[in-house]
Every structure is written in C-alpha cells, then in structure tokens.
Amino acid sequence: MRLFTHTRPILTTAVLGLATTALAACGSSSPTTVPPAKIKSVVLVTHDSWVMPKAVLADFTKKTGYVVTVRASGDAGLLTNKLILSAGNPDGDVSFGVDNTLGSRALSNNVFAAYTPSSIPAGVAAYNLAGDNGSHLTPVDHSAVCVDVDLDWFKAHKLAVPTGLDDLIKPAYKNLLVTESAAASSPGTAFLLATIAAKGTGWQDYWKALLANGTQVAADWTAAYEGGFTQGGGKGTRPIVVSYNSDPAAAVSNGQTSIGVVKSTCFGQVEYAGVLAGAKNAPGAQAFIDFLLTPEVQKELPGSMYVFPVVDGVALPSDWTKFAYQPTQTLTVPAADIAANRDQWLQTWNDIVSTH
Amino acid sequence: MALIVALAAVPVVVVAVFFLLPVSGMVDRGLRPGGHWDLDAAFAVLGRPSVRSAIWLTVWTSATGTAISVLLGLPAAYGLHRLSWPGRRLVRALLMIPFVLPTVVVGIAFQELLGEGGLLAGLGWMHTGWAIILGLVFFNVAVVIRAVGASWESMDGRPAEAAASLGASPWRVFRTVTWPMLRPSVIGAATVVFLFCATAFGVVLILGGVRYASVETEIYLLTAQFLDLRGAAALSLVQLVVVVLLLVVAGVSRRVADPTVVRVPARPMPLRWIARRSPGAVALSVLSFAVVTALIALPMGTMLVQSLRVDGQWSLANYRAFSQPNPILGVSGWDALLTSLRYAGIACMMALSLGLTIAVAVTRPAHSRLERGLRSGIDALVMLPLGVSAVTLGFGFLITLDKPPVDFRDASWLVPLAQALVALPLVVRTIVPGLLGIDDRQRQAAATLGAGPWRRFWTVDAAVTWRPLVAGAGFAFAASMGEFGATSFLARPSSPTLPVVIFHLLGHPGTLNLGTALAGSVVLALIAAAVMALVDLVRVPWLGAL
Numbered sequence: 001m002r003l004f005t006h007t008r009p010i011l012t013t014a015v016l017g018l019a020t021t022a023l024a025a026c027g028s029s030s031p032t033t034v035p036p037a038k039i040k041s042v043v044l045v046t047h048d049s050w051v052m053p054k055a056v057l058a059d060f061t062k063k064t065g066y067v068v069t070v071r072a073s074g075d076a077g078l079l080t081n082k083l084i085l086s087a088g089n090p091d092g093d094v095s096f097g098v099d100n101t102l103g104s105r106a107l108s109n110n111v112f113a114a115y116t117p118s119s120i121p122a123g124v125a126a127y128n129l130a131g132d133n134g135s136h137l138t139p140v141d142h143s144a145v146c147v148d149v150d151l152d153w154f155k156a157h158k159l160a161v162p163t164g165l166d167d168l169i170k171p172a173y174k175n176l177l178v179t180e181s182a183a184a185s186s187p188g189t190a191f192l193l194a195t196i197a198a199k200g201t202g203w204q205d206y207w208k209a210l211l212a213n214g215t216q217v218a219a220d221w222t223a224a225y226e227g228g229f230t231q232g233g234g235k236g237t238r239p240i241v242v243s244y245n246s247d248p249a250a251a252v253s254n255g256q257t258s259i260g261v262v263k264s265t266c267f268g269q270v271e272y273a274g275v276l277a278g279a280k281n282a283p284g285a286q287a288f289i290d291f292l293l294t295p296e297v298q299k300e301l302p303g304s305m306y307v308f309p310v311v312d313g314v315a316l317p318s319d320w321t322k323f324a325y326q327p328t329q330t331l332t333v334p335a336a337d338i339a340a341n342r343d344q345w346l347q348t349w350n351d352i353v354s355t356h
Numbered sequence: 357m358a359l360i361v362a363l364a365a366v367p368v369v370v371v372a373v374f375f376l377l378p379v380s381g382m383v384d385r386g387l388r389p390g391g392h393w394d395l396d397a398a399f400a401v402l403g404r405p406s407v408r409s410a411i412w413l414t415v416w417t418s419a420t421g422t423a424i425s426v427l428l429g430l431p432a433a434y435g436l437h438r439l440s441w442p443g444r445r446l447v448r449a450l451l452m453i454p455f456v457l458p459t460v461v462v463g464i465a466f467q468e469l470l471g472e473g474g475l476l477a478g479l480g481w482m483h484t485g486w487a488i489i490l491g492l493v494f495f496n497v498a499v500v501i502r503a504v505g506a507s508w509e510s511m512d513g514r515p516a517e518a519a520a521s522l523g524a525s526p527w528r529v530f531r532t533v534t535w536p537m538l539r540p541s542v543i544g545a546a547t548v549v550f551l552f553c554a555t556a557f558g559v560v561l562i563l564g565g566v567r568y569a570s571v572e573t574e575i576y577l578l579t580a581q582f583l584d585l586r587g588a589a590a591l592s593l594v595q596l597v598v599v600v601l602l603l604v605v606a607g608v609s610r611r612v613a614d615p616t617v618v619r620v621p622a623r624p625m626p627l628r629w630i631a632r633r634s635p636g637a638v639a640l641s642v643l644s645f646a647v648v649t650a651l652i653a654l655p656m657g658t659m660l661v662q663s664l665r666v667d668g669q670w671s672l673a674n675y676r677a678f679s680q681p682n683p684i685l686g687v688s689g690w691d692a693l694l695t696s697l698r699y700a701g702i703a704c705m706m707a708l709s710l711g712l713t714i715a716v717a718v719t720r721p722a723h724s725r726l727e728r729g730l731r732s733g734i735d736a737l738v739m740l741p742l743g744v745s746a747v748t749l750g751f752g753f754l755i756t757l758d759k760p761p762v763d764f765r766d767a768s769w770l771v772p773l774a775q776a777l778v779a780l781p782l783v784v785r786t787i788v789p790g791l792l793g794i795d796d797r798q799r800q801a802a803a804t805l806g807a808g809p810w811r812r813f814w815t816v817d818a819a820v821t822w823r824p825l826v827a828g829a830g831f832a833f834a835a836s837m838g839e840f841g842a843t844s845f846l847a848r849p850s851s852p853t854l855p856v857v858i859f860h861l862l863g864h865p866g867t868l869n870l871g872t873a874l875a876g877s878v879v880l881a882l883i884a885a886a887v888m889a890l891v892d893l894v895r896v897p898w899l900g901a902l
Contacts, residue, residue: 043766049863054686071766073750073846078580085385085583086754091765181566183577216472219561222460222862226870227467233870234464234662237472243865250865304684306864343582350577353566354406 042284043092094285104339112274123312137272145190153239175214178228194267197331268330364717378752386589401587418553421492429500435641437505449889459558465655483565491559507541544785551742599743663874674871700836706776707832711783783828
C-alpha cells in the first residue's frame with residue numbers, strides 16, 4: 001500500500017484502513033507445524049485439473065522442509081501460454097500439466113530450465129517427449145483420449161458397438177456422437193489429433209462427414225460428458241462420447257462396467273513437470289519433481305486425477321486393473337509436427353465446424 | 357476540494373494499477389512486438405470474416421439481451437420495490453440467484469432444459485443465438501431490477517400523485533413525471549448490462565456451441581489457444597473503443613436528469629391501494645414478473661430436481677455427499693462455502709469503500725468546467741473494467757504486475773480485489789442516482805445548524821443512499837460468490853471456494869459427481885439468497901427530516 005504517499009485526509013485513511021483490515025483478514029492460511037523461520041515455499045503453477053490430497057503434500061514438507069503453494073488456473077493450453085508469456089520471470093518455481101501436444105511449444109519458448117532427476121524409476125523414460133528426452137521435462141502421468149461408448153445403450157438398442165473411426169460416419173450411428181471443441185478443450189484437441197493421425201491429409205473430409213452424420217460438438221468435457229452422454233449425470237441422449245480411457249473404471253456397478261472404449265481411436269496424452277526458467281527456488285522445484293515420481297504420488301494419480309502413473313509396478317485401484325483400458329497402440333502425431341501445425345489445424349477445424 | 361480530490365484518487369489509482377496497466381501491457385505486447393509498432397498486421401485481423409461475424413454477433417446479442425432485460429426488469433422492479441406485499445423481500449433475494457451461479461452450472465441447467473431430451477427441446481433453441489440471449493437475460497435481468505428498483509424505491513411519489521390528481525393518465529404520469537426521474541438509473545443499469553453481455557464468455561461458449569463466436573470468445577481463443585497477441589490486442593482495442601463510446605453516450609443521456617428530483621427514504625405503497633388506482637401498472641408488473649420468474653425458475657428448477665434425484669429415485673444422497681469431506685480435495689462442501697463467504701465479505705467491503713468514495717466524489721456540486729470533466733472521467737474509468745475481456749485482464753496481470761513496485765501477482769487479495777472491481781460499477785451506478793437526488797440546501801441547512809461534515813454525511817446523504825448502497829453490496833457479494841471471469845485466470849486461494857469444488861466435481865466422470873455438483877450449486881444459490889435477504893432487512897434509522 002505504499003502507493004498512496006500523498007495527502008491523506010481522514011476519510012481516505014478510514015477507507016484504506018477498512019481495505020487493509022479486510023486484506024489482512026483474508027491473508028490467513030492454514031497453520032503449519034514447521035516453525036516459520038524454516039519454512040521455504042515452493043510454488044507450483046498448474047492447471048485446474050491438478051488435485052493432490054493435502055496429506056501427500058504435507059509429507060513432502062516433512063521430507064524436504066518446502067511448503068507447496070499451488071497456483072492453478074485454466075486448462076493445459078491456457079497454462080502453457082501463461083508460462084510462455086511469463087518465461088524468464090515466472091509466477092512460480094515448478095510447473096505440472098504441460099502435455100505432449102504443447103511441450104515442444106513451451107520448450108522452444110525457453111519456459112523450462114534443464115533438469116533431470118538423478119534417479120529415474122523404471123518405465124518413466126518411455127514417456128519422454130521426443131526431442132527433449134527428459135532433459136527439461138519429466139513425465140508424471142499418462143492417459144488416453146478415446147471414443148467411449150455406453151454399453152447398456154447399445155445392448156438395449158441391439159446395435160453393434162462401433163469399432164473404429166470409420167463407423168462413426170456410417171448412417172447406423174447418425175446423431176449418436178458428442179465430442180468437445182478442439183479449440184477450447186484438451187480432450188477435443190486430442191481427438192482432432194487422433195483423426196489427423198488416422199486420416200492424414202483426409203482429416204478435413206472426415207470431419208465434414210462426422211458433422212454431416214449429426215455429430216454434436218460441445219463446448220468442453222463437462223458439457224459433452226455430463227450434459228450430452230447417456231452415461232453422464234445429466235439427461236444426455238448420445239451413447240458415444242469423446243472422453244478418457246479410464247472412464248470404464250468410473251462406471252462400475254455389480255462388478256460390471258457400462259462404458260466401453262473403442263480401442264483403435266485412442267490418442268496418448270502424457271503430462272510433464274519441469275523446473276521453470278528463472279525460478280526463485282530451483283532446488284525446491286527439483287525436489288518437487290523428484291517427489292512426483294515417488295510411489296506415494298504415483299499411486300495417488302488414478303484416484304485424484306483419473307490418469308495412469310508412468311512408473312512401472314505402481315499398484316492401481318482394483319476397478320482400474322479390471323476395467324480401465326490401457327492401449328498398447330495409440331494414435332500419435334510427431335511432436336515436431338504438432339508444434340509446427342497445431343494452430344493451423346485448430347483454425348481450419350474451427351472454420352469447418354463453424355461453417356457447417 | 358482537496359478532500360474530494362484525495363478521496364477520488366484512491367479508486368483512480370486502484371483502477372489504474374489493476375486495470376489500465378495490465379490492459380495496456382497486453383496491447384503493447386500485441387501491437388509492438390520487438391519494440392516497434394506493427395499496426396497493419398494487427399488490424400488485418402479485423403478483416404478476417406470470422407472476426408467480423410464475431411463482432412456482429414456480440415453487438416446484436418448484447419443489444420437484444422440488454423433490451424429484453426430492461427423491458428422485463430422495469431415493471432418487475434416497480435412491483436418489487438415500489439409496492440409492498442408479503443414475501444417481496446424473499447422474492448427479491450431469490451431473483452438475485454442467477455448472479456451467484458457459476459456459468460458452467462447455468463450452462464448445464466440450460467442444456468438440461470433446451471438440449472436434446474430436455475423439457476423445451478422442441479423449441480430447437482440449443483446452440484442458437486436464442487439460447488445465448490436467453491442465458492444473457494437470465495444472468496442480467498436481476499441487475500436491472502435491483503439497480504433501478506433501488507432508485508425507484510427512494511423516489512418522492514408526491515409529484516406523480518400531484519400529476520394524477522390533476523387528471524393525468526397513469527401512462528402520462530409515467531412518461532412525464534416518473535421516467536425523467538428514473539432515466540439516469542435505467543440508463544446506468546442498461547450500460548452495465550450491455551457490458552456484461554458483451555463480455556459474456558461461458559454463456560456464448562456453452563449455449564451457443566461451436567458455430568457462434570463472440571468478440572470475447574474470439575479473444576480467449578486468440579490469447580489462450582493460439583497466443584496470437586496481435587489479434588487479441590486489436591480485438592481488445594475494438595472492445596475498448598466500443599465501451600468508451602457507449603459510456604460517453606450513456607453519460608450524456610444520464611446528465612440530462614431532472615434537477616428537481618427529490619429523494620426520500622423508501623416508502624413502498626400497499627399493493628391493494630395501487631391496484632385500485634392504476635390496475636394497468638400492476639397488471640404489467642405482474643406479467644413481466646411472471647416471465648422473469650419463469651425464466652429464472654425453470655433452469656433453477658431443473659437443477660434442484662436433478663440434485664434430488666439419484667438413479668431415478670428421490671434422495672438426499674447428493675446432499676450427503678456434499679457434506680462429506682471430499683476424499684480428493686480434503687474439504688467438505690460446507691468448508692468451501694465458508695471460504696467463499698469469507699472472500700465474498702472481503703470483496704464486498706472493498707467494493708463498497710471504493711464505490712462510496714467515488715460516488716461521493718462525483719456527485720458533489722462541481723464549481724468549474726474542469727472539475728466537472730474530471731468527475732465524469734472518473735465515473736467512466738470505473739466502468740471500463742466491465743467492458744474488457746477477462747482473459748486480457750488476467751494475462752495482463754501476469755506480465756505487468758510482476759516487478760516491484762507493483763509485484764502483486766501472488767497477493768492473496770488479488771482475487772477479492774478483481775471481484776470488487778467487477779462489482780464497482782454496479783455499486784457506483786446504484787449509489788450515484790440516490791446522491792444526485794439530494795438537495796444541496798439540506799446539507800447547507802444542516803451546516804447552519806452546526807453539523808460537522810461527518811454528521812452532515814450521516815444525516816443527509818447516508819439516510820437516502822442506504823438502500824442503493826445495500827443493493828450495491830449485494831452485487832459485490834454475489835459477484836464474489838460466483839467467481840467471475842477475471843478471477844478464473846488468477847491464482848486461486850489455497851483453500852478451495854465452493855465454485856472451485858463445483859467445478860472440480862463437474863470435471864470428473866461418475867453420476868454422483870454431477871449430482872453433488874448440482875447439490876453444491878443449490879446450496880450456493882440458497883445461501884447467497886439468504887445473505888441477500890438478510891442484507892435487505894437491515895434498516896438504518898431515519899435520522900434526517902425532510
């Protein structure tokens with residue numbers, strides 16, 4: 001409040017007093033057991049989907065002495081662009097949530113400082129970003145965006161479950177698919193990339209055929225899944241949705257799942273963590289990345305964020321082992337191609353759906 | 357004079373640091389890449405067909421949404437604030453609910469109503485301009501009702517009665533006596549509503565679907581997805597120019613207020629009495645009231661019903677789940693609600709202290725042309741934040757408030773301050789008409805009788821502006837409870853607020869999650885309405901005498 005050094009008549013002072021009291025009142029944070037002199041904070045910049053139980057973060061503080069402050073806003077795309085805008089003078093020390101479709105862009109804008117954990121658990125290296133090979137970005141979790149189906153609906157309507165992208169444009173499946181906007185939602189972007197991987201230069205025609213076959217494009221995952229999908233919480237009427245490979249595990253009752261995954265449609269997603277270039281607390285950021293690869297965090301990932309651990313041999317929840325589908329083969333687009341063409345693809349996609 | 361200048365300086369500095377600086381920072385990044393101006397490329401953006409149609413869509417949906425909000429809101433404001441009938445305070449509080457609901461929840465509620473399989477699916481409105489307009493009116497009609505109602509409530513009814521006793525028809529009374537007195541507050545409310553409509557984001561995205569883009573969604577896309585700061589800056593400038601024009605027009609048309617309007621403490625008329633005298637007015641009020649209620653109750657009703665259904669059965673399971681500590685977030689819905697209330701209280705205090713300061717400064721009798729110009733300048737400055745894209749503001753914070761002396765990126769009070777800035781124009785717009793209606797001779801009389809400046813303020817100004825002030829407080833509170841646009845780009849408080857919990861639940865599969873999110877939204881809506889109702893009941897003893 002050192003902005004107001006000029007005249008201070010009584011009412012101004014009173015108003016400011018009121019405001020500062022208010023500010024002071026909200027500055028309270030949860031008390032910690034570590035004596036204040038020893039507290040060193042490490043700031044995590046992430047997206048809205050980041051979730052980690054408080055107890056786990058408290059363990060990190062116990063082990064390292066660093067307290068984690070979480071700054072979450074927007075989705076992965078917004079996060080990446082925020083990091084690029086503030087590259088060199090970041091709003092934190094470490095970031096989690098930049099994925100394989102955005103990693104190259106972040107790296108070419110010098111968002112991340114070089115860091116590789118000294119001991120990498122088995123299985124992690126398989127998810128390294130091509131071209132970076134773990135020098136800046138450390139894989140933390142993986143998942144796949146796939147076409148999911150409501151098995152109950154297909155059984156009740158005596159219709160065969162679609163087996164691939166080509167089925168989705170057949171008359172038998174007219175008006176059954178709901179997907180997300182590729183321009184405004186990360187699963188939407190992933191599905192667009194899946195169609196580009198599968199159809200190559202023919203992807204634009206494929207999308208025109210999808211739209212002609214009554215495909216609905218919703219604003220985001222919530223609108224598509226909860227609002228449009230028959231297995232969502234709302235009054236959805238569409239039995240085919242673009243969502244995640246872990247969804248079958250979230251729809252289990254009486255030892256049966258009512259959601260199936262169309263196996264040939266999955267696009268692999270990997271989320272990375274990295275030390276931000278210009279971080280005030282680089283050692284803290286490095287310690288946090290090491291911590292993300294510990295079994296304690298890795299086994300939390302399915303329950304907290306609906307994603308798979310990257311470390312080999314981490315036990316999954318029992319429903320996950322039974323029902324969540326881990327594709328052996330995913331559709332992929334080389335990271336360099338994504339970095340070069342992402343915006344153009346999204347722009348073209350936007351033109352196709354908005355003029356349909 | 358010195359006091360007034362100093363008073364007005366506080367909010368001006370706040371708006372300058374937290375609005376002008378971030379926005380100019382973003383525009384600078386966009387239009388001066390590498391330190392030299394590059395306007396041609398930026399304005400080439402405006403030639404894109406998609407951008408042109410976005411500008412057009414924004415203009416027509418906002419204009420229509422504003423017009424409908426005003427047409428429905430005026431008669432409803434009359435019925436709710438001018439007439440007294442049992443339960444009107446409760447209804448008033450309930451009508452404020454849309455204002456506190458997170459857009460994503462409203463989007464789902466409308467989708468349940470208008471989308472495939474919904475009650476009104478037959479209209480075929482989902483993903484059309486109509487759905488967008490419906491959403492805009494849903495959110496904004498309360499603004500008109502509350503802002504205009506607050507001013508109508510304290511209007512002296514005697515001139516209108518005099519006109520009526522001289523044989524003027526009710527319509528003529530309204531046209532020649534009431535309207536001139538109301539006009540400033542109606543124009544003020546309409547301006548605010550238009551700005552809200554023009555910068556609506558979630559409504560356009562969720563209800564309009566992918567075929568529709570507005571300036572706001574286009575800026576979001578350019579900034580958040582493509583990092584095309586040039587295009588975003590050009591569009592932000594377009595937004596700014598339109599907003600400034602709008603404010604100039606609104607300012608001019610507000611200024612021609614009837615100087616003889618007199619403010620008195622609220623004295624609503626009994627409904628029976630008015631119904632006998634001017635049945636037309638009451639009928640019109642009831643009709644618009646019914647439309648507003650239907651518009652707000654239908655989506656809210658779907659939400660409420662959904663929150664009470666589990667697997668096709670009536671059940672409170674969703675509410676039980678809401679009360680349990682969320683296994684993942686580690687807080688229960690009630691904890692999150694407390695956090696929300698705390699933040700809303702802070703935002704409320706900030707908006708009120710800033711708003712009152714501005715209102716007092718701009719309504720003192722001006723002694724010179726310069727002073728008058730300065731005042732309307734301040735007035736307009738406060739409105740600006742409403743007309744600028746939240747994403748521009750959010751990213752602007754990030755790149756401009758990052759070094760001393762303005763290193764505020766991580767300040768915990770940034771979120772309530774952003775919410776206070778959203779509510780500030782509403783606070784100012786609701787208080788100013790009240791203050792303008794005070795005859796300066798009353799203050800002079802009080803001074804002659806030996807009252808000091810404080811005493812004068814309390815007995816003369818506060819008595820009349822109390823209701824509008826309370827209305828403004830309600831807006832600030834609601835804006836904060838619902839977490840407005842700008843705050844979604846800022847770092848969230850460490851303990852999750854209720855909208856954050858709702859958002860989180862909506863982002864995960866599982867039927868119970870949606871149900872719990874809806875239960876949380878119902879709780880949020882009811883608690884917010886309860887707070888509004890309580891605030892409405894606060895009475896200030898009438899100290900002055902007319």
